[in-house]
Every structure is written in C-alpha cells, then in structure tokens.
Amino acid sequence: xxxxxxxxxxxxxxxxxxxxxxxxxxxxxxxxxxxxxxxxxxxxxxxxxxxxxxxxxxxxxxxxxxxxx
Numbered sequence: 001x002x003x004x005x006x007x008x009x010x011x012x013x014x015x016x017x018x019x020x021x022x023x024x025x026x027x028x029x030x031x032x033x034x035x036x037x038x039x040x041x042x043x044x045x046x047x048x049x050x051x052x053x054x055x056x057x058x059x060x061x062x063x064x065x066x067x068x069x
Contacts, residue, residue, distance in 0.1 A: 015059035
C-alpha cells in the first residue's frame with residue numbers, strides 16, 4: 001500500500017469517526033439514550049455526514065497531524 005493510499009484511508013476513517021461522534025453528540029443533546037438507537041441507524045447518518053466538506057477538512061487536518069499528509 002502506498003503512502004497516498006494510506007493517507008486517503010486515514011482521512012476516510014477519521015471523517016467517519018468524527019461523523020459518528022457528531023451524530024451521537026446530537027442524539028445525546030436531544031435527550032435520546034444511545035442504547036435505544038440501532039447502531040446501523042447511527043452509522044447510516046454518519047455515512048451521510050462524513051461527506052460534508054467541513055468533516056473532510058477536519059479529517060485531513062487530523063491526518064496531517066498524524067503524518068499521513
């Protein structure tokens with residue numbers, strides 16, 4: 001695997017992680033207990049959110065800090 005491929009993968013993983021965290025935080029702020037929400041629903045919402053330019057930019061910055069840029 002080349003360094004560029006690893007960098008792209010790192011950005012994708014970090015974006016998904018940030019998106020899942022944002023979805024969970026949003027649900028918590030609305031008073032929803034996370035154990036009542038199916039994980040597939042959280043992941044589906046996070047998958048859509050991970051495509052937002054702001055999330056991708058944040059993930060690129062984190063990947064650069066980790067040495068993947």
